[in-house]
Amino acid sequence: MSIDTVHIFSKPVSYYQKLQIEQLLAHNDAVLLTGDACYDHISYSQFSANLYMLTSCAIARGVSTDSGYTLCCDNEWVNLINSAKKSITW
Template identity: 45%
Template sequence: MSTLHIFSKPLSHYCLNTLENLIDSNHAVLLVGDACYNINQFKQFSATLHLLEEDATARAISLNESDINISYAEFVELTLSAQNTITW
């Protein structure tokens, strides 16, 4: 994986034009905190989304089959496996 994008706020907080130009289809997208509420809207950036399990559970978010629930340990592994990490 080349780049991991980590979002912590709802999609409406970000400039979509900027995101569309910076997120490539081979990049990974991780949703934490309130970003989990916009899981369907973040799909435009990646077919597979990673969600921090504790945050998704706390917000009663239902995952699709293509989405991946990750633990804190897996979060660390994901960041270490990425060449670049961008926290929005």
């Protein structure tokens, strides 16, 4: 399955409350968590089946690597964005 848009989040879901994230993501979109968004990975998991998290951010924050997300190193997330039609950093 090809990814239409990679949505990159760096803060907890509550920070984006007014955006109504669930209405902005389409079926073929992916969610990539960076920074403090990793703490709130459970909340983000409801928005997409294509879930990614930066490995370095997860490790730095002590987030379990068995959280259902695909962990990405720097090269992998760059490839993820390059393979998508577009990306949005929120």
